[in-house]
Every structure is written in structure tokens, then in C-alpha cells.
Amino acid sequence: MNPEDTSRRKVLKGGMMAAGAAAAPSFILPALAQGERLVPFTDVPESFQIPPQQPNSTYWQDTREISEFVTDNEDFYLVQHYGQPEVDNDAWRLRVTGMVDNELEFSLSDLMNGNTVEQQVGFECGGNSQRLFHGLIGNANWRGVSLRDILQRAGIQDGAKEVVFFGADVATEEIRGREVDKAFARGLSIPDAMREENMLAFEMNGEPLPHYHGKPLRLIVPGWYGVANVKWLTQIHVQNTRYMGRFMGRDYVTLKKENVGGVERWVENSVTTMNLKSSIVRVTEMGGRYSIQGFVLNDGTPLRSVEIKIDDGPWQSAEMNPNNTQYSWKLFSLNWTNPTPGDHTLVSRVTDINGNVQATPAELPEKVSYWEDFGQFTRTITI
Numbered sequence: 583m584n585p586e587d588t589s590r591r592k593v594l595k596g597g598m599m600a601a602g603a604a605a606a607p608s609f610i611l612p613a614l615a616q617g618e619r620l621v622p623f624t625d626v627p628e629s630f631q632i633p634p635q636q637p638n639s640t641y642w643q644d645t646r647e648i649s650e651f652v653t654d655n656e657d658f659y660l661v662q663h664y665g666q667p668e669v670d671n672d673a674w675r676l677r678v679t680g681m682v683d684n685e686l687e688f689s690l691s692d693l694m695n696g697n698t699v700e701q702q703v704g705f706e707c708g709g710n711s712q713r714l715f716h717g718l719i720g721n722a723n724w725r726g727v728s729l730r731d732i733l734q735r736a737g738i739q740d741g742a743k744e745v746v747f748f749g750a751d752v753a754t755e756e757i758r759g760r761e762v763d764k765a766f767a768r769g770l771s772i773p774d775a776m777r778e779e780n781m782l783a784f785e786m787n788g789e790p791l792p793h794y795h796g797k798p799l800r801l802i803v804p805g806w807y808g809v810a811n812v813k814w815l816t817q818i819h820v821q822n823t824r825y826m827g828r829f830m831g832r833d834y835v836t837l838k839k840e841n842v843g844g845v846e847r848w849v850e851n852s853v854t855t856m857n858l859k860s861s862i863v864r865v866t867e868m869g870g871r872y873s874i875q876g877f878v879l880n881d882g883t884p885l886r887s888v889e890i891k892i893d894d895g896p897w898q899s900a901e902m903n904p905n906n907t908q909y910s911w912k913l914f915s916l917n918w919t920n921p922t923p924g925d926h927t928l929v930s931r932v933t934d935i936n937g938n939v940q941a942t943p944a945e946l947p948e949k950v951s952y953w954e955d956f957g958q959f960t961r962t963i964t965i
Contacts, residue, residue, distance in 0.1 A: 613649045618868040620646060624925070625962045626715065635794070638665050642717030645863035648877075651721065651905050651913065652702070655792050658720035659808075661707050662794075663829070664751035664766050667814055671798045676782075680746075680820035683737030690784065690798045693727050699781055700725045701804070704911035706879055708807035708834050708853035711955035716861045719879070721911040724802050726783035730776050738772060738820055745775040746825045747801050750814040755828065768812050769825030770803070779804040779882075779909065782815065804909035805881035807853050807954075809834045838949035855881040857956035858940050860888055860932040865918070865963055872918035872965075874900075876930050877911045883934045888914045890930050892921075900930070921965045929960040 614620070623646070635641045641660040643653070671690050678686040704721030711718075733745065749766040770780075781802045784791050791797040796813025803810040809829060824830075834853040839846055862876040874890055889897040903913035914930075931940045943957040 614866065615868060618866050621865040621867050621872070621963060621965070623865070623961050623963050630715070632717070635660065637794075638662065640718075642714050643719060645715050645717050645719065645861070645877075648863060651903065651910075652787060653704075653720040653722055655722070655787055655789060655795065658722055658786075658795065659707060659718045660794055661709075661718065661808065662751065662766075662813070664749075664753035664764075666794060667750045667752070668793075669750055669797060669814055674798055674816070676799060676816060676818070678732060678736045678818045678820075681739040681742040681822060682733075682820050683739060684735065686732070686736050688732075693782065693784060693799070696727055697731065698725055699728050701779070701781065702907050702910045703802055703804045704879060704909065705804075705806065705808045705811065705856065708809050708953045709955075711952060712959050716863070716877075716959070718808075719877070719911065723787050724781060724783040725785035725788075726781045726799070726802070728778070729780040729782055729801070730778060732782065732818070733776060733820075736820070741822050742772055742820045743822050744769045744771060744820070744825050746819045746821060747812040747815060748817040748819065749796070749812050750816045764828065765816075766812065766814075766829065767825065767827050768801075768810055769827075769830055770810070774803075777803075806855050807834075809853055834953060835951065836949060836953045837951045838947040840947060853953050857881075857954055858883075858932055858934055858938055859956035860914070860930040860940055861959045862890070862928050862930050862961050865928070872921055873915050874918050874928060875913065875915045876900075877913055878932045879911055880932070880934065882908050883936065883938075884908070885912065886933045886935050886937070888912075888930060888932045890916045890928065892918065892928055893926055897931070923965050925962065925964050927960055927962055929958050931958050 632644045633639065633641055643657055643659060674690060676688045702723050707718035710716050746767055746769045751766045752763055754761050755764050782799055783802045784799050786792060786795055791800060799815045800813040801811050801815055830852050835850050836853060837848060837850050840849045856879050858880045860876055860878045862874055864875050866873045878888060888900040890900050891897050898916060900914040900916045906912040933939045941957050946957045
């Protein structure tokens with residue numbers, strides 16, 4: 583896309599969002615209304631910066647400036663481990679192989695001309711954390727085909743245990759003293775792969791899947807951390823053993839202490855489904871009225887409540903954005919009436935319908951890896 587067209591599209595979209603916000607309560611659209619201002623957090627150091635989007639680099643959002651319920655393609659976070667391969671859409675093929683009754687091969691046009699599905703899915707990187715103010719995040723509308731339909735067409739054979747997804751991004755790794763070429767890949771168990779929600783997406787927010795986001799096809803696993811959503815997808819392989827590649831068995835592995843049958847043990851788990859998490863990301867003021875706003879991400883389990891505590895006061899119920907869906911990010915807000923001048927602390931917590939409550943930092947398991955940072959996040963601000 584022409585950079586000028588991109589800029590113009592952003593300006594038009596931003597203008598429409600701001601106009602809507604001026605006529606509606608702040609919780610309906612996250613864009614700032616005319617005359618509304620961001621109140622700076624005092625926990626954000628002056629040195630904190632958002633990197634430019636560029637090839638083969640990590641990019642995250644400034645969560646204080648989320649301006650749309652759906653994240654623009656240029657603002658959606660980016661992480662890649664083996665670069666960003668160039669793929670020719672016309673020559674590209676998706677192969678389904680292994681323990682199936684019918685090995686399959688699809689061109690992009692085959693998929694686009696078949697039965698398609700659309701859904702809104704938000705997710706975060708497994709390494710998203712407080713140090714980045716939870717900026718490795720995004721929420722988009724995806725269009726593609728059902729993964730379950732593809733697997734049913736192939737026919738999974740008895741004894742199969744795992745479905746492995748291979749990308750076109752390949753790098754040379756040294757493993758036990760030998761250099762080998764490895765593709766980025768992740769595996770799902772058969773039951774996890776056959777979930778109705780899983781899809782193979784070729785479109786993002788009404789546009790062909792952008793290069794940075796895995797063109798021409800990527801896996802979308804709603805409710806899972808971003809690492810599961812394999813980009814530049816080229817092969818789906820069904821097998822009878824667990825897949826133990828780098829990003830399943832050696833990296834994106836959380837090492838934490840758990841009680842195992844009455845014994846405290848260090849346990850390693852692959853990063854998979856998103857933990858229950860909320861975060862306050864901005865405070866706004868307009869005409870002396872203040873609003874505290876944030877997001878929730880989880881595995882899709884319905885929520886019971888989101889609450890906010892100001893200083894040592896009681897937990898107060900936040901209002902949920904009516905645009906929230908099961909697998910989108912869930913935006914929330916609380917009107918903060920008559921805040922007193924001075925320093926304040928703000929923290930949110932989310933509870934799902936099963937009674938699970940977002941953990942405090944003290945309740946998080948002891949762990950030595952930085953994956954899965956989902957504890958309550960206290961913010962500081964001065965009025």
C-alpha cells in the first residue's frame with residue numbers, strides 16, 4: 583500500500599472515531615473526544631519509547647494511546663523470530679500431510695473461493711509484560727477458512743495426537759553442536775486443533791493479510807498467546823507424537839514452581855492459552871471529569887466483573903465496552919469522580935464466571951521465565 587494512502591486512511595479513520603467519541607460516552611469508543619486530554623502516568627519513565635515499525639524487529643503499541651476498538655494493521659504488535667520471508671502469493675501452496683486419509687494442497691485462490699469465516703480476535707505476545715506497559719497487543723477482524731473444515735476434509739487417522747503448523751520463515755540454528763535449518767513451527771493437540779474457533783486467515787481488517795503479519799496465510803487460535811498463531815503458513819502436518827521444536831520445547835516455555843502431589847517442583851509448560859488478565863492503560867480528563875480505562879484478555883471464558891481500586895479505597899465496578907466479544911480484547915472504563923489533588927495509585931482486577939480472580943503479584947507462582955506476566959498491575963498518577 584502506498585504510504586500516502588495509509589496515512590490518509592489513518593487520518594480519515596481517526597477523524598471518524600473522534601467525531602463519534604464527542605457524541606458518546608467515553609466507554610463506547612476509546613478515541614479521545616475534542617477537549618479530552620491524557621493524564622500522564624508517573625510510572626512511565628521519560629526514556630520509554632515506541633520503536634518504529636521496520637523489518638525483522640519487534641514493535642509494540644503505546645497502550646496509553648489506543649484510539650480504536652479494532653487495531654489498525656500498522657499498529658498491531660509484531661514479533662518474529664526467523665525474519666519476515668518474502669512469499670509469492672501466486673506460487674504459494676498450503677499442504678496438509680501426515681496421518682490423514684487424503685493429503686491436500688491448496689492455492690490461495692482455492693481458499694479464498696471456498697467457504698469463509700470471519701471473527702474478531704485479540705491477543706498478546708506471551709512475553710507481553712509490565713516493562714512494556716503491555717504494548718505487545720492487538721485486536722483485529724480476521725477473515726479466512728475454518729481449520730476444522732480443512733482437517734475434516736483431510737480425515738485425521740486413528741492414533742494421531744498432534745497437528746503441527748510450519749511457517750515459511752526458516753533460520754539456521756546450532757543444536758547440540760550441529761547447524762540445522764529449522765522452520766518456525768508450533769503444534770496443537772488434536773482436540774485443541776479441532777476447536778470450532780480456529781481459522782486460517784488470509785485477510786486482516788478487510789485487507790489482504792499484510793506481509794509483516796504473515797501473508798498470505800496465518801493460523802489464528804482464539805484465546806491463545808500470539809506465538810500459537812503461526813505466520814507465513816505453508817504446511818499442516820498430522821503426527822502421532824508431540825512436536826518438540828524450539829518454540830514448543832525450549833523457548834516460550836514457562837518455568838515455574840508448582841505443588842505436584844504435595845511436592846514443590848519446578849515445572850516447565852509451553853506457553854498456550856492466555857491467562858486471565860486486566861490492565862489500566864490510560865486516564866483521561868475533560869471539563870474536570872476523569873475516566874480510567876483499560877483492557878482485559880483471557881482464553882475466552884465469559885467474565886463476571888472488572889473492578890478498579892483507587893488508593894486504599896473499595897473495589898469499584900467498571901463498565902464494559904458494548905463492542906466486546908468473546909475473543910476480542912475487552913475494554914472497560916470507570917468514571918473517577920472528584921479525584922483529590924496529589925499522588926494516586928490505580929489497579930484493576932478481572933473475575934471470570936467460574937470465580938477465578940486475576941492474581942496479585944504476590945499470588946503469582948514463583949518463576950524464572952518472563953513469559954505470561956498476568957498479575958495485577960498498579961499504576962501511579964498525579965492529579
